Amino acid sequence: MNEFFSPGKVYVIGIGPGSENQMTLFALKTIEQCQVIIGYDTYIDLIKHLLKPSQEVVRAGMTEEVYRAQKTIELAKEGKIVGVISSGDAGLYGMAGLIFEVLHKMQFPGKIDVQVVPGVTALISAASLLGAPVMHDFCAISLSDHLTPWNTIEKRLVHAAMGDFVLTLYNPKSSRRKEQINIAQNILLQYRNPENPVGIVTSAYRPDQNIVITDLNHMLEFPAGMMTTILIGNSQTRVIDGKMITPRGYQKKYQLHQNIQDIKKSDRMNITHEPWALQKEKQNSEMQTGLEINLMKNIPKRVLHKYYIKTKGSLNQSSADSEKILNAGFLSVLGKFLSTDSRIEATPDGRLFLLCHEIDIETMEKLDSEGLYLYDDEEYILIKTCNFCDGEKPESLVWLDILNKSLADIHVPGQLHIGFNGCGMSCHGAVMEDIGIVYFRGEFEVYIGGKKMGRNVRLPLHTHLHLSGEEMISIVMNLVARYKNEGFEKEKFFKYILRVSGQVV
Ligand code: SF4
Known part of the structure; x- marks a missing residue:
């Protein structure tokens, strides 16, 4: 006998979908070496053709997990090599944790070794049948509330939806639990598009396997159960092409259809090609209340580069028009780096642009360290706040902070300006921004699609009143998600909302 398989040791084995073709070699070998196999009836049936007559088999029904764990430990104590099987992976909703917990509670003198033998969990099996849906950050949530309080599950669903994770739902429905999946869909629809792709896989790699690719809006129209x-x-x-694919992000940096890439190999890790990276993101959030600079247009375009400039600021520092000041310190910093033909110009709403010769990375970093951040595209979300009466009306700040954090990782196709005012005076004109948020007597009002200047000047197209903080965040995040997904490249929000007005409310 292989030394690894020693008497009195417990092996918690993930058998994957159950057939030896989809099982890890480690699991197969371990089943072969065990003197006793313990498992739920259905799982024993799945592997019974792999068992030898000499092997003792202990079967137990559903809800007898604790008995299985206790029996496993008792048999190991007798010196047997014991394998307890779980479908999928034993360490993911399987028997591994319970074995360790029961072992600890039973307090046997001496030591019983437990080896967890990994298996292929259902999310991996299902993903392989759907295409490549789990190519990015993901989480798994079981909708079974037999052992987990439903409000905990609901909270996890909300945060997974907000966090834009690829989400795998285990145990979505059973003969007794039918409502949970409806609630889950409702929560997801608050943060995701109704067209968000959904894959439903039942009995992966088993004879009654069924695969459906649909979307969030229609997912409840298909059967689902405990094997789904x-x-x-x-x-x-x-x-x-009929496969569910979640991009890893290569398309943002590389041309997937070209043999020769635009970015040289030696330059591919440079952060200028990664405006979404931590350093850039920090700068983005710092500049959300900052200044923009618009510099002159009469320098020949071919030699000029257009930059947006933001200064460091915190959320409760105002970005109101009257306070859009590029102070002497920042001017002096800029002066150190810019040539004399560079120009600065303020737009009517106090935003600022810079037109100048292209600035090298080293200089960019120096400017950044001084609190000035240059960036060269218009794809960003700007939150314009009032000054909350110099901090004397702070009631809504907690929600501003939540909104700011929720938006931090989101890249939109064009400009989106969000106004946030701390009381019904709305003295900084939030209601006329792309999305205007006004805190009024303990509730929020959300105004959508206003435009306060230019040829398209108009009142807001949609208004939501008497909202709780959660409702306000939900409406804004849903709207931003739709703009992100449906907006054309470089399409500003005010144009997008006009194009889809009537659908997005
Ligand atoms: S909108 Fe209200 S809270 Fe904000 S600065 Fe004006 S009066 Fe103060």
């Missing part, structure tokens, strides 16, 4: 795994894509997931 539901994969909900993130906001980037697409159905391509």
